[in-house]
Each structure stands twice: as C-alpha cells, then as structure tokens.
Amino acid sequence: MTRNWLLNAAFTVGALALATAPALAAPTKFDFWYGLSGDLSERIQDMCKDFNASQADYEIVCTSQNDYDTNLQNTIAAYRANKQPTISQIFDAGTLDLMLSQAYLPIGELMTQNGYDIDWSNYFSGIASYYSTSKGELLSMPFNSSTAMIYYNTDALAKVGFEGLPTTWSQVEDVARKMKAAGYDCPIGFDPAGAWQWFEQFEAIHNQPIATNGNGFDGLDAEMVVGKGKFVQQLTWLKAMYDEGLLVLKSKDTGEVDQDAFAAGKCQIFSGSIAGHGSVTAKAIPDLHWDVAMLPMLDGVERTNSLVGGASLWTLKGKTPEEYKGAAAFYNFLATPKQAEWWSTVTGYIPVTNTGFEAMKANGFYDAAPYKGREKAVESLTFTPPTENTRGIRLGNYASIRAEMVKTMQNVLFNNQPVQEALDEFDAKGNDILRRFQATYKDAVLP
Amino acid sequence: MERRAYYRNKGLPWLLIAPQLLLVLVFFYWPTSQALYWAFTLEQPWGGGNSWAGWDNFLAIFHDREYWGTVVRSAFYACCTTALSMFMALTLAVFVDRSLKGTRAFQSVYVWPYAIAAPAAGVAFRFIFAPEAGLVGAINGLWPGIWNPAINGYQALGMIIVCHSWLGIGYNFIFFLAALQMIPRSISEAGAMDGARPVRRMLDLQLPLIAPTVFFLLIINLISSFTDSFGLIDTMTEGGPFGSTEVMVYKIYFDGFKGLDYSGAAAQSIILMLLVVALTFVQFRWVEKRVHYN
Numbered sequence: 001m002t003r004n005w006l007l008n009a010a011f012t013v014g015a016l017a018l019a020t021a022p023a024l025a026a027p028t029k030f031d032f033w034y035g036l037s038g039d040l041s042e043r044i045q046d047m048c049k050d051f052n053a054s055q056a057d058y059e060i061v062c063t064s065q066n067d068y069d070t071n072l073q074n075t076i077a078a079y080r081a082n083k084q085p086t087i088s089q090i091f092d093a094g095t096l097d098l099m100l101s102q103a104y105l106p107i108g109e110l111m112t113q114n115g116y117d118i119d120w121s122n123y124f125s126g127i128a129s130y131y132s133t134s135k136g137e138l139l140s141m142p143f144n145s146s147t148a149m150i151y152y153n154t155d156a157l158a159k160v161g162f163e164g165l166p167t168t169w170s171q172v173e174d175v176a177r178k179m180k181a182a183g184y185d186c187p188i189g190f191d192p193a194g195a196w197q198w199f200e201q202f203e204a205i206h207n208q209p210i211a212t213n214g215n216g217f218d219g220l221d222a223e224m225v226v227g228k229g230k231f232v233q234q235l236t237w238l239k240a241m242y243d244e245g246l247l248v249l250k251s252k253d254t255g256e257v258d259q260d261a262f263a264a265g266k267c268q269i270f271s272g273s274i275a276g277h278g279s280v281t282a283k284a285i286p287d288l289h290w291d292v293a294m295l296p297m298l299d300g301v302e303r304t305n306s307l308v309g310g311a312s313l314w315t316l317k318g319k320t321p322e323e324y325k326g327a328a329a330f331y332n333f334l335a336t337p338k339q340a341e342w343w344s345t346v347t348g349y350i351p352v353t354n355t356g357f358e359a360m361k362a363n364g365f366y367d368a369a370p371y372k373g374r375e376k377a378v379e380s381l382t383f384t385p386p387t388e389n390t391r392g393i394r395l396g397n398y399a400s401i402r403a404e405m406v407k408t409m410q411n412v413l414f415n416n417q418p419v420q421e422a423l424d425e426f427d428a429k430g431n432d433i434l435r436r437f438q439a440t441y442k443d444a445v446l447p
Numbered sequence: 448m449e450r451r452a453y454y455r456n457k458g459l460p461w462l463l464i465a466p467q468l469l470l471v472l473v474f475f476y477w478p479t480s481q482a483l484y485w486a487f488t489l490e491q492p493w494g495g496g497n498s499w500a501g502w503d504n505f506l507a508i509f510h511d512r513e514y515w516g517t518v519v520r521s522a523f524y525a526c527c528t529t530a531l532s533m534f535m536a537l538t539l540a541v542f543v544d545r546s547l548k549g550t551r552a553f554q555s556v557y558v559w560p561y562a563i564a565a566p567a568a569g570v571a572f573r574f575i576f577a578p579e580a581g582l583v584g585a586i587n588g589l590w591p592g593i594w595n596p597a598i599n600g601y602q603a604l605g606m607i608i609v610c611h612s613w614l615g616i617g618y619n620f621i622f623f624l625a626a627l628q629m630i631p632r633s634i635s636e637a638g639a640m641d642g643a644r645p646v647r648r649m650l651d652l653q654l655p656l657i658a659p660t661v662f663f664l665l666i667i668n669l670i671s672s673f674t675d676s677f678g679l680i681d682t683m684t685e686g687g688p689f690g691s692t693e694v695m696v697y698k699i700y701f702d703g704f705k706g707l708d709y710s711g712a713a714a715q716s717i718i719l720m721l722l723v724v725a726l727t728f729v730q731f732r733w734v735e736k737r738v739h740y741n
Contacts, residue, residue, distance in 0.1 A: 073704050080494045097707060101493035253597035253684065255577030255584065400706035410689040414598035436507070436708060440489045442498065 027052075027059040030323040031085030032330070035071030035311065036144070037064055039279075043346050051333050058326035068094070068311060069399070075316070079103055084316045086323045087330070089143060091311040093398040095131060096216070098314050099139060100396075100444045105315045105324070106139045107331070114328035118335060122353045126381045127308045130392035133447040134217045140312040141331050142352045144343075146275040147306045147381045148197035150296060154289045156184060156268035165293040169237065172269065172296050176246040179268055188241065189250040189258035189267030192413065195405040196309060197271045197295070198238070199231060204390045205295055205380070206230050207304040211434070216394035219446060220438040224401075224430035227423035230298065236419045239412050249413075263288065271295065273309055274377035277348035281370040292373040294380040304390050305383045310349065341365070350377050394446070396437025401430045479720070485713035492707040504714035513690065514698070514715075521673060521694040524608060528676075529668040532612035533661075536619030541649055543620075544627040554624070561617030565678030572610045573683050596684070600691025603684050607692055610679055611672060619664050626660035627653060658738045666730050670723055695719050 034044055041064045048062040065071035068091035075088040079101075090098050098104055111118050120128065120138055127145050132138045150172075152165055160178035162171075176187035190198075203210050208229040213222035241247040250258040250267060259276050261267040263283035277292060284290065297303055315327050333339055340356040343349060345365070351357045357378055360366065366375040384390075395401060408426040411417040454460050486504055488497040508514050539557055543550050560568075578584045578595040586594050596603040630653060638648045654661070677696050680686060686693035686701060693701070696719065703712025 069705055072707075076492055076707075097492065100495075101491075102495050103493045249597060251597060253577070253688070254595070255574075255580035397706050397708065400702075400708070403701070403705065407687070407689050410598075410687060415600070415689050432507075432511075433706070433708075436711070439500075440491055440708075440710070442489075 027057055028320075028322040028326050029059045029061055030087070030319070030326045032060050032062045032087040032089075032313075033065050033071055033075060033085045034062065034089040035065055035068035035091065036089075037066050040144075040347060043343070046346075047334075047339075047343070050339075051330055054333060055329065058329055060326065060330055072097075079316060079318075082318060084318060086319045086327050087313050087315055089311045090140070090314050091399075092130065092307075092309055092393070093402055095140075095312070095392070096394050096396050096398065099133075099394075099447055100441050103317055104139065105317060106137060107141050107313075107315065108138055110315055110324060110328055111331065114325050116328055116332050118332075122355055124308075124352060124354065124357075124378070124382055126305050126386050126390070127352050129386045130308050131312045134394075135447075137447070139447070140314045141334070142308075143313045143334070144275070144310040144347065144349045145308050145352050145381075146273040146310045146349055147308060147377050148201040148271060148295055149274050149277075149292045149377060149380070150269065150271045150294070151262055151276075151280065151290060151292050153262070153265065153268040154291050156182075156187075165291060167293070167296055168299055169234075169296045170299055173237075173241065173246070176241065176269065177244075180244075180246055184268055186248040186250070186261060186267040187269060188247045189261045189270040190238075190242070190247045191249070191251040191258045192406050192409040193251060194258075194272065195402050195409065197273070198409070199226075199405050200393065200402075201295055201306050202234055203229070203231060204305065204307045205303050205383075206298060206301050207387055207389050209389045210393060211395055211430070214388040214394075215392065216396075216434075217388075217391065217446070220396065220434070220441065220444070222395060222434060224427035224434070226430075227420065227427045230301070232419055232423055233298070235409065235412055235423065238409070239419060242413045259283075262290070273348070274350060274374060275310065275348040277374055278346075278370075279348070292376060294376055294383075303383055304387055305385070306380045307390065307392065308381060344374075345371070348374065350374065350381070395430075395434060396441070397433050400433050404429050404433075482713040482716055485710050486717045488710060490709040490713075492709055497710075500710065504710050505718070508711065508714055508718065516690070517693050517695050517698045520604070520691075521696075524604070524611075524676065524694055525669050525672040527608045528611045528615070528672040529665065531608065532615035532668060533619050533664055535612065536616045537623050539616070540620050540623035540627055541645075541653070543624055545645070557620045558617040560614050561621075563614065565614060565675065566682045568610060568614055569679045569682030572606070572679075576606050576683075596688075598688055600688055603688060603692050607676065607679055607683060610683070611676055614679075615668060615671065619668070622660050622664055623657065626657035630656050655739070662730070662735060662738045665734070666727055669726060669730075673719065673723055673726075695722075 032048070034041075036044060044062055044064070048060050052059050063085070065074050068089075071088065072090060072094050075084060075090070078084045084103075108120065123138070123142060127142045128138055131140045131142060156179055157165070157175060160175055160182055162175050166172045166175055172188070179187040192198075200210070202208075203226075208231065209215060209225055211222040211224050213219045216222040238247060242249075248267065250256055250261045250270070256266075258267060258270040259272055259279060260283065262270045263280050263285065265285050265288050274292070280290065294303075295306065313331070315324070334343075335353070337356055337359050340351050340353065341360055341363075344351050344360065351360060361375065365371055366373075386392075404426055408422050412419055412422045485497075487500060487502075489500045489504075490497040539553070543553050543557070575581050576583045576596060578587060578597055583594060594602065596606050634652055634656075635648055638652050643651070674696055676694055677700060680692055680694065680697045681700070684692040686697050695715065699712045699715045699719065702708045702715065706712075
C-alpha cells in the first residue's frame with residue numbers, strides 16, 4: 001500500500017519534471033579550471049558570476065586548482081579519466097605540451113563554428129605568436145597576460161642623485177652601489193625562482209635565442225644555446241652583484257619574497273611581473289614612492305620586444321556541442337571591451353588587444369595613480385614586431401627546463417659554480433629534456 | 448595433539464579473504480603493474496599513445512649523474528633520520544619507563560607529533576627555521592649569516608632530517624615504551640641489586656630484551672624515511688637550494704608531475720621499490736639473525 005503510494009508519487013514528480021523541463025530550460029553547465037589563487041581567484045569568480053548573469057543559456061562553473069602546475073596536472077589526470085573540464089587555463093611554459101597533446105580544439109575553429117567572428121589580428125602580435133602555430137594559427141584564447149618589469153623605489157633613487165629611472169644594467173649597478181653606500185641594506189631584491197624575468201625576458205629583449213630552430217618553433221630537434229649567448233655575461237654580472245651585497249636574496253625560503261620586501265621599503269629595486277603592480281600598490285607602506293619601468297638593457301644593445309607571460313585558455317576535446325557553444329559564448333564575453341577593461345583594472349594584467357588598449361588609453365586609465373605605469377608593459381611587449389627569438393618559446397616540457405635554470409642560478413650564486421660551466425651544464429640538461437620529449441612524441445609534427 | 452582450524456567448503460576461505468585481496472589488487476598490484484608498463488615504454492602525458500622503449504628509461508636514469516646524487520642523498524637521509532629518531536625515542540621511553548614524576552602526562556604528549564600530517568608540520572617548520580623571520584633565524588642576530596638554509600644546502604638537508612625525525616619520534620616512542628614495560632621488573636631490580644647503574648642496565652639488560660622491537664622499528668623507519676619525506680620537502684624546500692634536498696622520492700614527483708615525464712618517473716619508482724625491497728630482505732636475512740625472540 002505504502003509502496004504503491006510512493007511509486008505513484010515518484011511517478012507524478014517525474015512526469016511533472018518532464019513536462020516543465022522545456023519551459024525552464026536548465027542552462028547548459030560547463031567547467032572552467034584555472035590555476036590562480038587568493039585575490040586573483042576571487043576576481044575570476046566575479047567574472048564567472050557576471051557571465052552567468054549576462055545570459056540564461058549557459059552556466060559556467062569555475063574551479064580554482066590553486067596554481068598553474070597543479071591545474072595542468074589535474075587537467076591531464078582528468079583528461080585521461082575522461083572527466084576533463086571544457087576550458088582549462090594553461091601557463092606559458094606548458095604551451096607546447098598542450099599543442100602536441102591532440103586534446104584541444106583550436107580557438108579559431110571553435111569560434112567560427114559557433115558563429116562568432118573575432119578579429120584575431122587585433123591581438124598584440126607578441127601575445128598571439130606565443131600561442132600560435134608556426135603558420136600563425138592561434139590555438140588558445142589569450143587570457144591573463146603580463147610581461148616582466150623592473151620596480152624602483154624613487155625616493156632611494158633621488159637620495160643617490162639619480163634622475164628618472166635607470167634604463168641600463170650598468171646604471172642599475174651604479175645606483176645600487178650608491179644605495180648600499182647610503183645605508184640601504186638591500187638595494188636589489190632577487191629571487192632565483194624568477195628565472196622568467198631574470199633569464200627568459202633578458203634573452204628576449206636582447207634578441208638572444210634560448211634554443212635553435214627559433215626557440216623550437218621550427219621543429220622538435222631544437223638545441224639549447226644559452227651558454228653561447230649574452231646571458232653568460234649577465235649571469236656573471238649577477239654573481240658579482242650578489243657577492244658585493246648589492247643583490248640580496250629575498251625568497252620564500254628566507255621568509256620574505258622580493259615583492260613584499262620592496263613594498264615594505266626594505267629593498268629598493270626588484271624585478272617581477274606587471275601583474276604584481278596591483279599587489280605592490282595594495283601592500284605598499286604609507287609614503288612609499290615607487291615606479292615601474294621596462295627591463296634595463298646591456299649597454300649598446302638594441303631593445304626588442306619582451307615575451308608575454310601568464311596563461312591562455314585551452315578548450316579541451318570530448319565535450320558536447322552545447323558545452324562548446326557555452327565556451328564560445330564565454331570567450332566572446334571575455335573579448336568585449338568592457339570586460340577586458342574590468343579585468344585589467346582589478347588585476348595588473350594587461351589588455352590583450354590593440355583596440356582594448358587604445359580604448360583604455362583614451363579613457364585616461366593610465367594617466368594617474370594607481371594604474372599609471374602599467375602602459376609600459378604594453379610598450380615593452382610591443383616594442384618591436386616579434387623576431388625569431390622573441391615570438392615565444394616552443395620547447396617541450398619547458399617547465400622542467402625553467403626549473404633547471406633556477407637550479408643553475410642558485411648553483412652559481414650560492415655554490416660558486418663557474419658561470420660558463422654552469423650554463424654549459426644547463427644546456428646539456430635542457431637538451432636531455434628536449435630529446436626525451438622528442439622521443440615521446442616521435443611521430444608528431446609541430447603544428 | 449595438533450589442533451587446526453579448517454574449512455569444509457573450499458570456496459569459503461577465498462570468499463573471506465576476497466575483500467582484502469581485492470583491496471591489495473586494486474590499490475597495490477594494479478598501480479604497480481601500470482608503473483612497470485610505463486617504465487618500459489615512453490608514455491605521452493595526455494595519453495595520446497606510447498611506444499616501447501625497452502630498457503632505455505632505466506639506462507637514461509643510470510647515466511644521469513644527478514640521479515646517483517639523489518640515491519646517495521636518500522641513503523644518507525634515511526640513516527640519519529632513522530638513527531636520530533630512534534635514539535631520541537628510546538631515550539624518552541627509558542625515562543618514562545623509570546616512572547619519573549609526570550610520566551603519565553609525557554606518555555601522551557610524546558605521541559602527539561605522530562598525529563601531525565607532514566605538510567602541516569612542514570609549513571610550521573618553515574616559519575620556525577626561516578633565516579630572516581623564524582625563531583631559529585634569531586641566531587642570525589647574534590652571528591649574522593650563520594643560519595641560512597635558503598643558500599646553504601647542508602643546512603637545508605639537516606633541517607629536513609631534524610623535522611622528519613621529530614615527526615617519527617612519537618611512533619617509535621610508543622613501541623619502545625610498550626617493549627620496555629613488557630620486561631619483568633624483577634630482572635631490572637636484580638640488576639640494580641647487583642650494583643648496575645641505570646645506563647648499564649639499559650645497555651646490558653633492556654636493550655637485548657627489546658631487540659625484536661628495535662629491529663622492527665629499524666625496518667619501518669628506514670622504509671618510511673625513503674618514501675615519506677615528500678610532504679616535508681615539498682612544503683619546506685621544494686628540493687632546493689640547487690637540488691641539495693632532492694631525494695629519490697622527490698625527484699620522482701618532480702619528473703613525473705612537474706616535468707610530465709611519466710615514463711622516467713615510473714622507472715625511478717620501480718628502482719626505489721626494488722631498493723626498499725632489497726633493504727628489507729637484507730635486514731631479515733642478516734640482521735634478524737642477531738635478534739632473539741623469546
């Protein structure tokens with residue numbers, strides 16, 4: 001009796017649900033995993049809420065995986081178990097790993113198929129080239145983009161009598177020495193974990209190759225050439241600066257990272273991403289006067305454009321057409337000028353399109369504090385059209401190679417390994433990693 | 448008069464051990480067989496396919512000078528951690544066993560560290576040992592630059608060893624204390640009446656009598672220090688500076704998950720497994736002969 005009643009009830013509820021379903025049309029849900037945490041994660045959650053509120057057909061579910069590495073690992077694990085998100089945020093160093101994975105849908109194809117017409121030429125060429133095939137087809141959606149900058153405490157510069165901001169490393173050396181003499185304990189804060197700004201970006205703006213084949217763009221058989229270029233001179237200089245006490249280690253391991261030490265007024269110069277501009281503003285002690293500038297150059301070398309850092313959004317295979325429609329709508333939402341400006345404002349990331357940047361300039365966004373100075377990142381990124389050495393880095397398992405560079409710098413600075421020997425060893429290890437990657441993808445052709 | 452339990456139904460015993468067997472198969476043998484398969488192939492991280500590599504993965508590892516560095520480091524790490532942790536635990540257990548004042552309280556307090564997860568302990572230790580901000584860093588105020596694990600590889604490794612030992616003391620302590628309390632009082636008392644001081648009684652009476660426990664803990668500690676260091680290292684040093692805290696298990700994690708070299712990592716974990724098996728075998732074959740069970 002009771003059982004019948006229950007069955008009936010269930011039946012009725014089921015029938016009702018079926019009958020009302022078309023009327024309510026539950027939005028198509030799809031997943032977006034990202035590798036940012038803390039304040040930036042909050043901003044992404046805001047962005048997702050805004051997208052969901054802007055339309056009724058799709059619902060994006062945004063999940064933080066804490067950091068880039070973890071997000072890549074989890075995305076891979078999920079993909080292998082066929083439980084992948086529709087969109088995943090992959091950092092710059094993982095680009096080639098994705099390209100050969102055959103696990104993604106090219107962004108251009110996705111947008112065209114779903115009826116969106118995006119002007120890809122509007123994207124800054126230095127950003128587009130990083131995420132494009134060697135033939136120029138963009139594969140992933142540029143998302144949070146940054147580049148490396150140098151931050152100066154302008155009071156300390158004034159105290160040692162330097163006008164403006166240093167633009168060469170020899171000027172930096174000069175002011176650092178004077179700062180030390182003037183009683184500053186930490187003229188330059190340095191963290192070897194920042195191989196991206198201290199090494200990769202140095203190579204780019206000096207138009208130096210990291211590897212042959214145009215940093216790997218022309219084939220998987222690229223060979224590392226760092227020990228043959230200008231970085232030998234630069235690392236020797238870093239070592240001398242460290243030994244003289246002008247370059248001071250500020251890292252997670254010492255208890256205070258370089259950015260925090262700078263914001264607290266303890267270090268007078270540090271190099272880091274433009275994305276940190278907002279954090280420095282927020283953390284700066286009262287009356288800290290500071291400015292940001294393009295990375296300095298070696299004397300007598302022409303500047304070329306710097307590399308884009310950050311991450312892009314990859315659309316993964318194996319989802320339903322409805323979910324792809326949702327993903328395309330989300331990308332389209334991100335590309336709207338209003339959204340692009342909001343994202344740039346609340347984070348330190350730069351706009352990724354020419355029109356976006358121009359619109360923000362026209363609005364006077366960059367004219368006053370706290371955003372003044374951020375336009376220099378775009379200047380650095382677009383300083384010249386990308387050259388063979390500055391369009392990006394297309395090396396397999398590049399995250400490992402980057403980690404080897406961190407070790408190499410630590411070895412030179414803290415362990416007194418001779419620079420040339422250390423960089424030759426670095427090249428050899430890098431080549432091992434590249435050959436292993438090549439063997440793993442032995443039948444693959446670079447797209 | 449032999450008494451043996453037996454089952455009439457041949458299927459029943461299998462049925463009874465099935466749950467356990469299933470667990471072991473799913474959570475041990477299946478992953479191990481996967482690792483073994485990957486170790487002999489080149490596996491694409493995204494699962495696009497793999498190709499047979501034979502012994503290439505192993506040869507590549509054996510030719511890597513850095514890998515041998517991690518093996519030596521792991522062995523050193525295991526010996527130091529085991530020795531330090533067991534010695535400290537035994538000392539504490541002996542004092543507690545002597546029923547000094549406050550024994551009851553110490554009995555439970557000493558076990559606490561074992562209940563702390565390694566990564567949580569790692570985060571706490573990072574603050575304690577940070578050269579600029581931490582408690583230990585305070586000695587830099589007296590002698591500037593004397594303590595800096597961020598640039599000194601030996602200090603970094605020593606720091607991890609101390610932390611790992613500390614985490615293991617509670618576990619060892621419980622076993623030592625239980626073993627010591629199993630020894631009949633009369634034996635110690637007889638020794639005392641013959642004029643043996645506590646240290647002598649410990650060396651000549653108690654230690655030989657708890658030898659089986661010492662042996663058991665030796666194996667458990669060695670295995671754990673080879674395989675359980677990951678949580679601490681990942682939160683405290685991430686293998687640095689310049690790879691001086693990179694032990695075998697951390698290299699496996701790094702190469703596999705950060706470097707996406709699944710096959711190389713699989714081959715390394717097979718080597719680590721064989722090493723631990725061999726170590727245990729050696730201990731049972733030779734060291735155990737010197738242990739006398741009652």
